[in-house]
Amino acid sequence: MLSVITCPERSAADLSGLLSDLVPGAVSGLIRDVFVLEPEHGDPEMAALCEDAGALVVSGGLAVAVRQARSDLILLASSGLRLDAFALDRLGRDLTALGTPGLARGLALTGPAVLGFWSPGPPLGLVTPRARLLGLPPGCSLAAALRQSSRGAPKLRIAG
Template identity: 35%
Template sequence: MLTVVIETKDDEEGLARTLASLVPGAVEGVVREVIVCDVGSTDQTHYVAEHAGCNYVAGGAADGIAKARGEWLLLLEPGARLLEGWADSVIAHAARMTMPARFSRSRASRQPFLSRAFSRPTALAEGLVITRRQATALCKSAKTAEAIARGLATKRLDGEIVVAPTGKA
């Protein structure tokens, strides 16, 4: 049902945290495949993906989306962690909607008002659940996961996410 696409560069630790949070979805049969799209890492990202059983693609998210087999895609940043119950919210969304969706931030990820007012979160901070058809169409003009997720009207899912730590370039 769901293909997870994670675009990464030099973030082996964040990738490991994200992959660990996907295990419940894989056990329930929601996650069918995980594609790690590596845009030039010099660390051990390749080995983390390999040991976790992910498909590894040397290229951007557009390359990973082209190889995806799931009808629905979940785009995540390395370091983001999905919390318990995320798979149920994705299943419910996929059963009744076709529009893209994002997860709700967990309480641990919510920033104070002034921090929110003066910072610009990434478009993938809350992940993105989107149909493969929609993502493929967006790949014609946007090649990175961030560019694909930017500016989309989305629905808010009940499932929660702990956003990836900021500060990586």
């Protein structure tokens, strides 16, 4: 089971696609809980969207959300991450196959290759043990944690 932590990068509209993509994962039992980091400015539209989706809005930053998560595996997700039913199923199978020892470095979720290059696109998400995130510096943003923690992690292309 996964706890998902995300942050609206621009507006509530960016977040709505990700939250709706996570619903089948919650129904299947892959996703246990979802946390949305509160932006600096309060956004009533975002709060209503999170409430409708069953996501909890967390103030205080990434470290607070990591401590509140109920699962030992955390999915850091940019609001641009899209997980259709096929990607959720593949993610669930890969997590089962890797097991806890195989996830020590995490599993980076990437999009399609950039401009046709062979390397995958930048990480859109990262599944990692909670213990790896507890060592992040205070005030670390979700985007910085995603970049930093996904270095050296095996990659799973989930889109494109």
